Amino acid sequence: MSQSTLVVAQATTTEAPAPAGTEEGAAPAGEAGHTTEGTGAEGGHGGFPPMDAHSFPSQIFWLVIFFALLYLLMSRLALPRMAAVLANRHKAIESDLSKASALKHETEAAIKHYEKSLADARANAQGIAADTRSKITAEIEAESAALEKTLSAKLAEADARISASKTKAMRDVHEVAAETAAEIVSELTGAAVSKDQAAKAIAGLKG
Incomplete structure (x- = not known):
């Protein structure tokens, strides 16, 4: 135009x-x-400068220049810093994960050791209890046997004493009976009867 x-x-x-x-x-x-x-x-x-066709080459030139500068700035400064930050964060995360895994393994090992110690303690307690029971049972049985032996001896001795007392009592009863019988016969018949004769007569009646 x-x-x-x-x-x-x-x-x-x-x-x-x-x-x-x-x-x-x-x-x-x-x-x-x-x-x-x-x-x-x-x-x-007098139109809008970015829409003017005469300024397109200069705009493209400066766009390429600024894009190249921005690329260099990002690749040399921003991106390496971001990569370093990400790498440090990745290392920190891996370190934390390794520490957590190590702590987990230590905790599991401690739990296994505690469970083993508890099982050993229970087994030892059961063994000690069994040994104690067996010892107490043996002692009770020994004491019971000794007591039974003592009681048997005392019972035998008591039986012997009772038998001796019974025999002596029967002998005394026979003597008293013979004396009484002799006295009764003497009073009834007026004849003198000895104790031995009365005892023989009583024995003959029993036989």
Whole structure:
């Protein structure tokens, strides 16, 4: 649009006849042409600069420059720092996980050791209890046997004493019976009867 205006202005300036009698008339025509050209130029470049086709190469050039600078900045400064931070965090996480795993293994080992110790203590307690019971039972049986032996001896001795007392009592009863029988016969018959004769007579009656 600006180029066509410029061409029309030049053609008008070329075709317009100069005023007769004076040379000063050409000056206003030239001035008018320059004025028109300037106005056309200003009208051609008065749009939005990013949408102007004449500025595309420079825009692309600076875009490439800024993109390259941004890429260098990110690749040399930002990305290595981010990678270092991520690597340190990864190492810290792996260290924490390894420590947690080690603590878990230690805890499991401690629990197994505690359970084994508890089982051993229970087994030892059961063994001690069994030994104690067997010892107490043996002692009770020995004491019972000794007591039974003592009681048997005492019972035998008591039986012997009772038998001896019984025999002695029966002997005394026989003697008393013989004496009583002799006295009764003597009083009834008036004849003298000895104790031995009365005892023989009683024995003959028993036999």
